[in-house]
Amino acid sequence: EAGVVQSPRYKIIEKKQPVAFWCNPISGHNTLYWYRQNLGQGPELLIRYENEEAVDDSQLPKDRFSAERLKGVDSTLKIQPAELGDSAVYLCASLPYGGAYNEQFFGPGTRLTVL
């Protein structure tokens, strides 16, 4: 079974530029999470999707961050414009239906560096 796929793995941009990250969850997993992990810290939730619906986006900085999961499968997280403080690893994770209390399956992450 293929795992969670994320691309790109690394991205270097200058501040004020836009950037987008892509995630393809494990086949059949209807729940999808985006996390941000700052250096030396644990991941922090940005947004959670159940199918195509964003059911928890309370920690997503909506002035510059946006996300979509149009067909309830793969998802895109966008930052526009990027700031220096956005440098972090962006992780995607997924869960099958009914697995809310179980382990999450993480992708390898996208390491963003904003110069």
Next chain:
Amino acid sequence: SQQGEEDPQALSIQEGENATMNCSYKTSINNLQWYRQNSGRGLVHLILIRSNEREKHSGRLRVTLDTSKKSSSLLITASRAADTASYFCATVQEYGNKLVFGAGTILRVKS
């Protein structure tokens, strides 16, 4: 904000020794999970312990949970160089459906 606090922040041991990491949390939980993260990679699930369990084993891993003290520990026995990684505890709240991570413990196993 992160719920868990982990102790120690970093741990360096010799191959073959045991490694113990501790985690404390603040609210009532449904379960507590431990994850490993190798340098530059995503997180891998190690073990899950439910709030009504006190101890759980998986291979060389032993996890304990004390809900009265809101704390957990992860013991890795007979450590190997390949165990070098960051270890995170994460809680699922009693009526929640998201993981809340601690800051992690960096483990280095020297061969």
